[in-house]
Amino acid sequence: MNKIPTYSICNLFGTETCTKDFMACSLKTFLENQSKLIMPHRHSFYQLMYIAEGSGKYTVDFNTFDVNPGQLFFLAPGQIHSWNFSDNTDGSIINFDESFFTSVCYNPHFLNEFPFFNSMTQRSTTMLKEEIKEQALSLFAHIKQEHEADSDFKNDYIRALMLQLLVVLARACQPEKSNETTRYNYTLLRNFEKLIETNFKTKKLPKEYAELLYITPNHLNAVVTSTTGKSAGELIRDRILLEAKRMLVNSGQTISEIAWHLNFEDNAYFSRFFKKYTGVSPDEFRKQQV
Structure with a gap:
């Protein structure tokens, strides 16, 4: 392609x-x-x-x-x-x-x-x-x-x-509210997002990011959910899916090579993950973009 x-x-x-x-x-x-x-x-x-x-x-x-x-x-x-x-x-x-x-x-x-x-x-x-x-x-x-x-x-x-x-x-x-809780939540969310951007290929679990932020997984999830309406795990997953989509439409790499690049155990696991959250297989998604 x-x-x-x-x-x-x-x-x-x-x-x-x-x-x-x-x-x-x-x-x-x-x-x-x-x-x-x-x-x-x-x-x-x-x-x-x-x-x-x-x-x-x-x-x-x-x-x-x-x-x-x-x-x-x-x-x-x-x-x-x-x-x-x-x-x-x-x-x-x-x-x-x-x-x-x-x-x-x-x-x-x-x-x-x-x-x-x-x-x-x-x-x-x-x-x-x-x-x-x-x-x-x-x-x-x-x-x-x-x-x-x-x-x-x-x-x-x-x-x-x-x-x-x-x-x-x-x-x-910035969020319209300016109280201390809102500022803290916004700062924590931004730090979480920056960590995802750096580590999403190797760290896929909220607890791994909570450890880097020196907070509990429950606290991280509560702040992210209250601020964005999504769970911490969803933000991590969304970034992985975005990268997968970009690679599918912008490279000649095989599905297996993309799965390896994103640190999935194998091609089958990556394909199940992708289809579960997008509704189509990686190959079907790639064909839709041509």
Whole structure:
């Protein structure tokens, strides 16, 4: 089967117009110049997309969302996505590599601290809240304007504006309640998610993560369930299934090789696991995506 393509910022715009680690433009301009991207693909960079007008469908990691004005989409590297937008769709889009920040940031995992770039419970989209809309859209416009200018300290200024935009959006994604219990639960959930992302191939039981978090399995499950509506085991399982789906559609590996990569005992056990929670076998799922 054909491998789903992975694009860098340079791939999108060609070497003559390539900016190594950052670009910002109107969504309409981007869509007019990147018609090939309606097919499933993935990026090696992060992306913020704001929908000012238009409609359609947007699929991210096998979940399809309706597109409406006022909507924000967040993409992290590696997420498989495609879209079918109406002809009048417009807004703003910002693409940036991790290196754009890490070149001046001590923390190499800086961007993963933002919930919309590293969260299994945060949807890949949200409606821009009215209380931050004016500020956020002003920052989008200011970033685009600065990117198109030829000013001294251009990238440094863009980094400052981008950091402000990311913090504004992250605060808007936080739970509305601000009591100590809610803050503790949210922090614990984020730490749990980060541990899953690092260990899901080798650790599949909630008790293994509870040990890493220095809490009991029951406490971990209670916090996760109260915060997300899902059990701790479900979050672990969802991440394993997402990786399995990505590998099934993006590699020529056999089912047995994928099962081995995800540390299942054998191909049969992996196939039973996959079908139990998706309703189809790995092979059937792969054929559906062709």
